[in-house]
Amino acid sequence: MQYSEKVLDHFTHPRNVGEIEDANGVGEVGNAKCGDIMKIYLKVSDDGIIEDVKFKTFGCGAAIATSSMATEMVKGKSLEEALKLTNKAVAEALDGLPPVKMHCSVLAEEALRSAISDYYKRLGKDPAEILGCDADCETCHKAD
Amino acid sequence: MEKRFVYADNAATTPMSETAFNAMKPWLTENYGNPSSLYRIGRAAKEALNDARTVVGKCLNAAEPVNEKNDYAPGEIVFTGGGSQADNLAIRGFMHGPSSKGRKHIITSKIEHHAVLYTCEALEKEGYRVTYLNVDKEGRVDLEQLKAELSEDTALVSVMAANNEIGTIQPIKQIAELAHSVGAKFHTDAVQAVGHMHIDVQEMGIDMLSLSGHKFRGPRGTGVLYVKKGITLEPLVYGGGQERGLxxxxxxxxxxxxxAAAMKETVEGLDEKMGYVKKLTDKLVKGIMENIPYSHYTGDPVNRLPGTASFVFEAIEGEGLILRLDNAGVCGSTGSACSTGSLDPSHVLMAIGLPHEIAHGSLRLTLGEQNTEEDVDYIIETVTDVVKTLRSMSPVWEN
Amino acid sequence: MEKRFVYADNAATTPMSETAFNAMKPWLTENYGNPSSLYRIGRAAKEALNDARTVVGKCLNAAEPVNEKNDYAPGEIVFTGGGSQADNLAIRGFMHGPSSKGRKHIITSKIEHHAVLYTCEALEKEGYRVTYLNVDKEGRVDLEQLKAELSEDTALVSVMAANNEIGTIQPIKQIAELAHSVGAKFHTDAVQAVGHMHIDVQEMGIDMLSLSGHKFRGPRGTGVLYVKKGITLEPLVYGGGQERGLxxxxxxxxxxxxxAAAMKETVEGLDEKMGYVKKLTDKLVKGIMENIPYSHYTGDPVNRLPGTASFVFEAIEGEGLILRLDNAGVCGSTGSACSTGSLDPSHVLMAIGLPHEIAHGSLRLTLGEQNTEEDVDYIIETVTDVVKTLRSMSPVWEN
Ligand SMILES: Cc1ncc(COP(=O)(O)O)c(C=O)c1O
Ligand SMILES: Cc1ncc(COP(=O)(O)O)c(C=O)c1O
Ligand code: FES
Ligand code: FES
Structure with a gap:
């Protein structure tokens, strides 16, 4: 298993680590038993732009690096654009991940969807209409 | 503290000693004769090989050599391509060979190395019966269970001398006696033990013992299976008949x-060297346990290898820990599942009863005589820092 | 002629090349990281190991690597502890593994190395069926017999690329095609061939190929099994899962x-080097056949390894020949039974139809690029002398 330089960089100097006090969308996926939990905080503006995003991750090097990269990739973007982010795109932006670590990148995608879903729920909207699901099913809480 | 490089993963492999390298060098270059050849340079190689056998035999207190110049109690010392090969040969070779006398039952423990465990699992598929003994919280095998499981059908008991993840030393002499009481033979994987504790195959009642060169500053890809006289194994590798055909x-x-050179060097003055290493390790354990809250020491605090310090830290994951320690110059290892891409954390940490979520945050530091007090101070400081940072990023950590 | 030292037993083992030694050295000493470790010095070792895999893959023209940095067509190149281990893994691993698809028949030849023959014999005891193909007087396998024996039950055909005693090269491309025609796979023991003839696993239709480092000036205790993508073997050694778990x-x-370094070096400019070696060998064969009456050349005069010259001399015995040659500074080998303490002379010499009494007087001289014209002159003179002396002492020799 070999990590790319970019993975190692994002792991060593993760961007956007922490919490947002007045977040208006928070999502958490994964479980500690499998060894990975990811929590994403969003600050979304009234016109649907992600003004700020932060994360906390319990997981391996790849989990931390993908959290960092995913938050970088959606910062300043609209929710619609953010929803288009795939784990593949995150992995590619990191110059690839070892095959055994691809599941860690799914976590970042799911945590983001979960946070966006939470944002819509807080607005009183049904996230399922926008996301296609409420980003809270069993799949989202499984490690791979 | 100033950044330094500290290798604290001596259980994974060790830097080759100068003595070992110098002993090897002429045999890599000018003395290239094939030991099976009839001419002088071949015979010289054969002789040197048998001298190496004798050295290994002496270090283990194997039976006296039959004659001065030749094989150390012919065949007692079998060279292999490493510790795993020795384990495979011992277990598969014994069960398939005549010395198992048709008995079909193996007893081993839940915390063996995979070289033992997976060999046993393969044998199960062939119809052999295997008992995997439980261990207690500190990693000691359950002797009562062993007694209860032993029967006239038990061919072999294989329990490691010391564990590679948590360092726990097993009461192998007692286990050997129990095995012999029903006519079974006793094999021990001493890959981690050699060079860290005294081994005396005769005194301890060991019938077969595996060891691996690179764990005590010898070369990679070399190992030994000690096979007590009278035991006949099925070969691991068929062919020209070298190493008694095994x-x-x-x-x-x-x-x-x-x-052989590394083994001789490592065994000389072992007590003194291990006293030194133990002092370092004690300091390391104390420092880490005092500095880091919600940390747990794993393994047996008394019966353990002098250089092994193993821990779990709550709310963090081991792979990240290792990578960050590496950035700071410290080499260590973890039993976290994420480090290997498997779903379950180390089978050893599971067997001592750690919950999954805690086992993920494991760290193993293994010291050797090359390490210093300064190394230990640096490790303590670094681990403390890294654990703090990772916890600050962890969603499951509450201050 | 002045006494000199001439190593002419390159088929037994070769002196390690400086290139190989220099490539190894840093990895024996300063770069001691375990390739499975997560930290930098471990990752560097892993990368170097995979680079070595790539070099070997390129020399054999294995499938293209899947990506630049990683395994050469992951798993096609499996490192083993030598040629015998590669042979055992190929044959036992294939027959026990899923790729044999329940077929129970192996075809091999009577002149394979014992690493192949004894593995096959062990499989026979387990209930597999093995055909040992005959060879003609020059050591070429009987293709008609092969065709007749191939069936839907044939899982594997294993025929060596070139023989270690008489140097005969087999038509492996043809054999591979025949094997494939019934859906069987083809393995070749290329331990003697690598570095002496061109090998292209794709062009030749090879599914598995064994090679051994020390036969082409690399280190002892290293080998490779090339395993074509899609073939799944049962492991030779169970454990931590290195080398794809095999x-x-x-x-x-x-x-x-x-x-890898030795292989790259040996394969570069192979034609030219082998042209040189062949010229030496031709001179040697000519000299000996002309000088010594009642001597016979063994092996195929055309399809043979460029460095192999093998003979039998009537009325003498091989061990004495080797020992006397050694006294004169010449290292060679013999297939004489006396040299091994067994009753029968080499199975290869029997298979090519030599009568016992003649096979005893066998001599194999194998040259390498280190040898010179002067070496050859010296060997011719020395062998002539020694044979004469031994014959003069022999009761079965009549002038
Ligand atoms: C306890 C134990 N047994 C066996 C082995 C296998 O040894 P090697 O890697 O030399 O085959 C190891 C080390 O990896 C070990 O720690
Ligand atoms: C044809 C052949 N196959 C296999 C081997 C075995 O190789 P190794 O001794 O490296 O295991 C040899 C050499 O001994 C050989 O000549
Ligand atoms: S995919 Fe996650 S809720 Fe459907
Ligand atoms: S978090 Fe477990 S493998 Fe990435």
Whole structure:
């Protein structure tokens, strides 16, 4: 298993680590038993732009690096654009991940969807209409 | 503190000693004769190989050599391509060979190395019966269970001398006696033990013992299976008949000689060296346990290898820990599942009863005589820092 | 002629090349990281190991690597502890593994190395059926017999690329095609061939190929099994899962790197080097056949390894010949039974139809690029003298 330089960089100097006090969308996926939990905080503006995003991750090097990269990739973007982010795109932006670590990148995608879903729920909207699901099913809480 | 490089993963592998390298060198270059050849340079290689056998035999207190110049109690010392090969040969070779006398039951423990465990699992598929003994919280095998499981059908008991993840030393002499009480033979994987504790195959009642050169500053790809006289195994590798026909193939003369040189060096003054290493390790354990809250020491605090310090830290994951320690210059290892891409954390940490979520945050530091007090101070400081940072990023950590 | 030292037993083992030694050295000493470790010095070892894999893959023209940095067509190149281990893994691993698809028949030849023959014999005891193909007087396998024996039950055909005693090269491309025609796979023991003839696994239709580092000036105790993508084997050594789980055990990084360096060196400019060696060998054969009456050349005069010259001399015995040649400074080998303490002379010499009494007087001289014209002159003179002396002492010799 070999990590790319970019993975190692994002792991060593993760961007956007922490919490947002007045977040208006928070999502958490994964479980500690499998060894990975990811929590994403969003600050979304009234016109649907992600003004700020932060994360906390319990997981391996790849989990931390993908959290960092995913938050970088959606910062300043609209929710619609953010929803288009795939784990593949995150992995590619990191110059690839070892095959055994691809599941860690799914976590970042799911945590983001979960946070966006939470944002819509807080607005009183049904996230399922926008996301296609409420980003809270069993799949989202499984490690791979 | 100033950044330094500290290798604290001596249980994974060790830097080769100068003595071993110098012993090997001429056999890599000018002395290239094949030990099976009839001419002078071949015979010289054969002799050097047998001298290496004698050295290994003496270090283990194997039976006296039959004659001065030749094989150490012919065949008692079998060179292999490493510790795993020795384990495979011992267990598969014994069960398939005549010495198992038709008995079909193996007893081993839940915390063996995979070289033992997976060999046993393969044998189960062939119809052999295997009991995997439980261990207690500190990693000691359940002797009561062993007694209860032993029967006239038990061919072999294989329990490691010391564990590679948590360092726990097993009461192998007692286990050997129990095995012998029903006519079974006793094998021990001493890959982690050699060079860290005294081994005396005769005194301890060991019938077969595996060791690996690179764990005590010898070369990689070399190992030994000690096989007590009278035990007949099925070969691991068929062919030209080298190593008593058990591991055929042109002998790695240089490697065997390097292994023997490293073994001799490591066993000399063992008490003193291990006293020194133990002092370092005690300091390391104390420092880490005092500095880091919600940390747990794993393994047996008394019966353990002098250089092994193993821990779990709550709310963090091991792979990230290792990578960050590496950035700071410290080499260590973890039993976290994420480090290997598997779903479950180390089978050893599971067997001592750690919950999954805690086992993920494991760290193993293994010291050797090359380490210093300064190394230990640096490790303590670094681990403390890294654990703090990772916890600050962890969603499951609450201050 | 002045006494000199001439090593002419390159088929037994070769002196390690400086290139190989220099490539290995840093990995024996400063770069000691375990390739399975997560930290930098471990990752560097892993990368170097995979680079070595790539070099070996390129020399054999294995499938293209899947990506630049990683395994050469992951798993096609499996490092082992030598040629015998590669042969055992190929044959036993294939028959026990899923790729044999329940077929129970193996075809091999009567002149294979014991690493192949004894593995096959062990499989026969387990209930597999093995056909040992005859060879003609020059050591070429009987293709008609092969065709007749192939069936839907044939899982594997294993025929060596070139023989270690008489140097005969087999038509392996043709054999591979025949094997494939019934859906069987083809393995070749190329331990003697690598570095002496061109090998292209794709062009030749090879599914598995064994090679051994020390036969082409690499280190002892290292080998490779090439395993074509899609073939699944049962492991030779169970354990930590190294080498795709087929040969577990901490990798001998230095050894693998040394093997790759030697292989690259040996394959570069092969034609030219072998042209040189062949010229020497031709001169040697001519000289000996002209000088010594009642001598016979063994092996195929055309399709043979460029460095192999093998003979039998009537009325003398091989061991004495080797020992006397050694006194004169010449290293060679013999297939005489007396040299091994067994009753029968080499199975290869029997298979090509030599009568016992003649096979006893066999001599194999194998040259390499280190040898010179002067070496050859010296060998001719020495062998002539020694044979004469031994004959003068022989009761079965009539002038
Ligand atoms: C044809 C052949 N196959 C296999 C081997 C075995 O190789 P190793 O001794 O490296 O195991 C040899 C050499 O001994 C050989 O000549
Ligand atoms: C306890 C134990 N047994 C066996 C082995 C296998 O040894 P090697 O890697 O030399 O084959 C190891 C080390 O990896 C070990 O720690
Ligand atoms: S995919 Fe996650 S809720 Fe449907
Ligand atoms: S978090 Fe477990 S493998 Fe990435």
């Amino acid at each position: 591991v055929s193939g042109t002998e790695n003369t240089a490697g065997c000689i390097g292994l | 040969v577990s055990g901490t990798e001998n990084t230095a050894g693998c790197i040394g093997l």
